[in-house]
Amino acid sequence: MAISRRKFLGSFGAAIGATTTGSLTKAYGAANKHFKGYPGSSGVLHDTTKCIGCRKCEQACTKVNDLPQPEKSFEDLSVLDKKRRTQAYEYTVVNQFQAKEKVFVKKQCNHCLEPACASACFVKAFKKTPAGPVVYDDSLCVGCRYCMVACPFEIPAYEYDKVLTPRVTKCTMCAPRLEEGKLPGCVEACPREALIFGEREALIKIAKIRIQKHPDQYVDHVYGEYEMGGTSWLYLSGQPFETIGMREDLGTKSAPELTSGPLSAVPIVVGLWPVLLTGVYAISKRKDKIAKEEKDEALQEARVQANEEMNQKIEELREKMTKEKTAAINFEIKKALEEAAKEKEAEAGEEQDSKTTEKLEDSEDKGKQEE
Amino acid sequence: MDLDNRIPENSKFTVFNVVTGIILAGGLVLTILRFTMGLGVVTNLDNNNPWGIWIGFDLLCGVALAAGGYVTSAACYLFGLKRFHSAVRPAILTAFLGYALVVLALHYDVGRPWRLPYPIFYSQGTSSLLFEVGLCVFLYITVLFIEFSPSAMEWLGFKKLRNWVVKLTLLLTIFGVILSTLHQSSLGALFMIAPSKLHPLWYSSYLPVYFFISSMFAGMSMVIFEGSLAHRYLKHKMDETHLSESRGVAFGFAKAASFVMMGYVCIKIIGLSIDDNWHYLFTGWGLWFLLELVGFVLFPAILYAVGSREKNLVLVRLASIWTVLGIVLNRLNISVVAFNWHLPSAERYCPSFMEISTSVFIVTLGIVVYKFIATRMPILHEHPDYKAH
Numbered sequence: 001m002a003i004s005r006r007k008f009l010g011s012f013g014a015a016i017g018a019t020t021t022g023s024l025t026k027a028y029g030a031a032n033k034h035f036k037g038y039p040g041s042s043g044v045l046h047d048t049t050k051c052i053g054c055r056k057c058e059q060a061c062t063k064v065n066d067l068p069q070p071e072k073s074f075e076d077l078s079v080l081d082k083k084r085r086t087q088a089y090e091y092t093v094v095n096q097f098q099a100k101e102k103v104f105v106k107k108q109c110n111h112c113l114e115p116a117c118a119s120a121c122f123v124k125a126f127k128k129t130p131a132g133p134v135v136y137d138d139s140l141c142v143g144c145r146y147c148m149v150a151c152p153f154e155i156p157a158y159e160y161d162k163v164l165t166p167r168v169t170k171c172t173m174c175a176p177r178l179e180e181g182k183l184p185g186c187v188e189a190c191p192r193e194a195l196i197f198g199e200r201e202a203l204i205k206i207a208k209i210r211i212q213k214h215p216d217q218y219v220d221h222v223y224g225e226y227e228m229g230g231t232s233w234l235y236l237s238g239q240p241f242e243t244i245g246m247r248e249d250l251g252t253k254s255a256p257e258l259t260s261g262p263l264s265a266v267p268i269v270v271g272l273w274p275v276l277l278t279g280v281y282a283i284s285k286r287k288d289k290i291a292k293e294e295k296d297e298a299l300q301e302a303r304v305q306a307n308e309e310m311n312q313k314i315e316e317l318r319e320k321m322t323k324e325k326t327a328a329i330n331f332e333i334k335k336a337l338e339e340a341a342k343e344k345e346a347e348a349g350e351e352q353d354s355k356t357t358e359k360l361e362d363s364e365d366k367g368k369q370e371e
Numbered sequence: 372m373d374l375d376n377r378i379p380e381n382s383k384f385t386v387f388n389v390v391t392g393i394i395l396a397g398g399l400v401l402t403i404l405r406f407t408m409g410l411g412v413v414t415n416l417d418n419n420n421p422w423g424i425w426i427g428f429d430l431l432c433g434v435a436l437a438a439g440g441y442v443t444s445a446a447c448y449l450f451g452l453k454r455f456h457s458a459v460r461p462a463i464l465t466a467f468l469g470y471a472l473v474v475l476a477l478h479y480d481v482g483r484p485w486r487l488p489y490p491i492f493y494s495q496g497t498s499s500l501l502f503e504v505g506l507c508v509f510l511y512i513t514v515l516f517i518e519f520s521p522s523a524m525e526w527l528g529f530k531k532l533r534n535w536v537v538k539l540t541l542l543l544t545i546f547g548v549i550l551s552t553l554h555q556s557s558l559g560a561l562f563m564i565a566p567s568k569l570h571p572l573w574y575s576s577y578l579p580v581y582f583f584i585s586s587m588f589a590g591m592s593m594v595i596f597e598g599s600l601a602h603r604y605l606k607h608k609m610d611e612t613h614l615s616e617s618r619g620v621a622f623g624f625a626k627a628a629s630f631v632m633m634g635y636v637c638i639k640i641i642g643l644s645i646d647d648n649w650h651y652l653f654t655g656w657g658l659w660f661l662l663e664l665v666g667f668v669l670f671p672a673i674l675y676a677v678g679s680r681e682k683n684l685v686l687v688r689l690a691s692i693w694t695v696l697g698i699v700l701n702r703l704n705i706s707v708v709a710f711n712w713h714l715p716s717a718e719r720y721c722p723s724f725m726e727i728s729t730s731v732f733i734v735t736l737g738i739v740v741y742k743f744i745a746t747r748m749p750i751l752h753e754h755p756d757y758k759a760h
Contacts, residue, residue: 085418085419086418087418088418116564116565118498119498119499119564120499120500120501120564121496121499122490122495122496122499122501122502122505123486123489123490123493123494123495123496124494124495124496125494125496140486140489140493140494141482141483141486142481142482142483142484142486142487142489142490143481143482143483143486144480144481144482144501145421145422145481145482146421146499146501146561148418148421149421149422149561149562149564149565149568150564150565152565152567152568154418154419156418157418158418158421158482159482160409160410160411160414160416160417161409161411162409162482163406163407163408163409164406164483165482165483166409166410166482166483167482247567249567250567251566255564256498258563258564258566259498259500259560259563259564261563261576262500262556262557262560262563262579263498263500263503263560265556265579266503266553269549269552269553270549270553273545273548273549273552274545274549277445277449277544277545277548277549278545280449280450281448281449281451281541281545284449284450284451285451287451288451
């Protein structure tokens, strides 16, 4: 399922690449960029079918690295009854597995081509040397133990007992001895040639020839050729690797590939965030500004409108008042005229009785009214 | 006269002071043990389990829960939500103390703490995500210190310097958000190097995104949670503005957190689908995963939504505690519980009593220092001389 999906996505990506850039070679070129290790670097081939579990390698390791002697002597093979891992003062351990038959497997640092520990170390205390070994510099180490979290083979150990000078410890592939032209301690001590030291490329060829010659004796896989991007230590087995304590689900991606995604996001965030955030700030500022302007405008408008309304009201009032005034005057005039008319009628009745005397009075009244 | 002297002395022996005093004294003993006997004696760490709760809780949870600093200052200064202004100072103080304690806790955990500046000043391992974390935390703690410093300067009366530093607010806020984005996400990305050790339900290529997004609602929830604590114990230090704005801050963040948490649940489901991990849901690990995602993210998200809609402060505060617990659960799951899940139970890690006590000691130290500062400096109220700001 997973492969078909990957294939599908891959072809999809290639199609996009082809249409956008017009050249397929570029896409394939990027896919082929794979670090195959330093040319001519050394490694060790561990043929587990030859191992007899004598622990001579452990003994030699303790000796050449000046490690404290363990409680139980190296001749005591009862320690093999329990599965062990590397410890602060045991750089290598031999484990015994009961698959179809008894199998002994030596465990130590696999000296990855692109080591997880070196990729994880934030002070560059680990280094993959071009000669092959992955070496550790305790003068830089802070003791954060992220290398131990990162290592897929669970190899680095820590001196938890040291209070102020704890170091991370692991197999060095005897890097100092290699410089002197010597073999790694364990390889030198192995009585059965279960360990062969040599150029990694040559060792892979030897391993494949062995598989080809004795397909009945070996599983058709060289463990370490591609695991976690490839390791300097290589393994041959007669049993499925999963049954002899070696994980087959690690994949072929190297540790740096696993973290390259989030690391590549850093410059994008650093480049993009200031622009985005300043933009957000500018937008919120502008919104505030526009809101203020709108408010001011609305206020101004309201003020103008209120003024107009008031003027209109005053005008209306004035009109109304003048109207009322004229109406009142007219009414008064009308009333006066009516009264005058009534009086006239009354006078006309009395005219016959006293014509001469009232004529005088009448003219006097008229004069008063006009005033 | 005798009586007068005795009253203030008696008030020192409050329940708070006695309990924290005992814890701090215990912490001192543990510190001496750690630096005289070594990690092997004090912790249950071993070669298979190099990281315990000092990393899983003190570092991962500490940093996530200190995210309130960048969330609140961004809300107030960048997004222009001015009603959050009174929440900025307490959030910045908590963030600063949180990061300071993270760095303090690291001194207990790493082998040679005096070399902690090495990755920044001496030998830069730029291929490491831990380098990114270290650099960003170093820079961000500096930013937080500067952001916090005006409170101390107002208290001490350094008026000119204070006014100059306040001018940097916008720049520092943007810088803080960038640095937070980077190191919050990098803390998740730390575990991307170990797909063979972390359970597939928690391992994802989206780990950095999950950590960053969850840090947002972790920060908001801590602001609400701390707000409720401060209201209970430090109310007399709050001014009118703070008191009148605090409800709005709680409901505003509750609503925002609810949205972000729903989004987080969605991207978790997307991650689950992309890696096709559905079948793991029907295992014991799957139930544990669902408890974390449904019980401690989706459920408090709904509580937040209801609480903010109905303006129910109690519900919102409850949701904030629940969310904070969910963050702790998530960070511990990734660093401790689901890490090394493939190992037989005899080789698994369980924190020692002294490890837990040291973490308790460090949290207590934070609370004591917070109280010390909040009762003296203008954190929950504005300094009368600087009201204009």
